[in-house]
Amino acid sequence: MRAIRVASAALLGVTALTFTAPAAFAGDRDDHGITPFAFSVQPSTIAAGGQVSLLLKREGGCRGKATVTSGVFDTVTIAPGQSSATAMVDWDARPGAVYDVTFSCGGASGSTGLTIAGGRPDGPTPVPLQRGVRAGVGGSAGGFDLKEIGLGTALIAGSVGAAWYMTRRRAASEES
Incomplete structure (x- = not known):
């Protein structure tokens, strides 16, 4: 019976980690070909x-x-x-x-x-010259957002803690 509880807690932890994984493999690129430039x-x-x-x-x-x-x-x-x-x-x-x-x-x-x-401009539209795309950084161009990392860590710790608490509470009630 204890093995089922441990497996359930482990599955809950793995599920929490899966949902907090980065979406790097989402495949939402809009360019149609990888180029060296x-x-x-x-x-x-x-x-x-x-x-x-x-x-x-x-x-x-x-x-x-x-x-x-x-x-x-x-x-x-x-x-x-x-x-x-x-x-x-x-x-x-x-x-x-x-x-x-x-x-x-x-x-x-x-x-x-x-x-x-839609619509037509009155004349030539001035376009500010910007830098090109940041190819190769995989969406990490903005750096790490400490709020998001902290929130993800708190969610994972909370789910693992809740699973551990529920498992210990049941084990204590069955021993009584």
């Missing part, structure tokens, strides 16, 4: 006729010229030594549609989505 389109949602920045982080392996293609703007070439370029989105882009933007360099290519928002 990082890339992004800023902003990722733009109105038809707007201007987007095409950002390329070359440290990973793109040494020569890079080509950026999409069905919503003309082909853009990013020269060697450059890390960005701009493109004007076609005025006839369908609002709500998501267009693939493909970055190609050194025989490797990868894609990301560009969403077309």
Whole structure:
């Protein structure tokens, strides 16, 4: 009888650990291919006729010229030594549609989505130049959040403690 209680407490502990595991394997990446270089389109949602920045982080392996293609703007070439370029989105882009933007360099290519928002801008939209994606950090770019770690530890300790208390209480009542 005691073995069943111990197995139940162990199963409860393993279940608690499973639910607190990081979601690193969720597979929610929106790029369609792994490349030796990082890339992004800023902003990722733009109105038809707007201007987007095409950002390329070359440290990973793109040494020569890079080509950026999409069905919503003309082909853009990013020269060697450059890390960005701009493109004007076609005025006839369908609002709500998501267009693939493909970055190609050194025989490797990868894609990301560009969403077309409703409405049209009055003129060219200035786009702040930002850094490219943080490829390879696996979602840990923000660092450790001590509140979340503390809360997870408290939940695990609480569930293990409750299982231990319930097991000891039953054992004491059966001995009486």
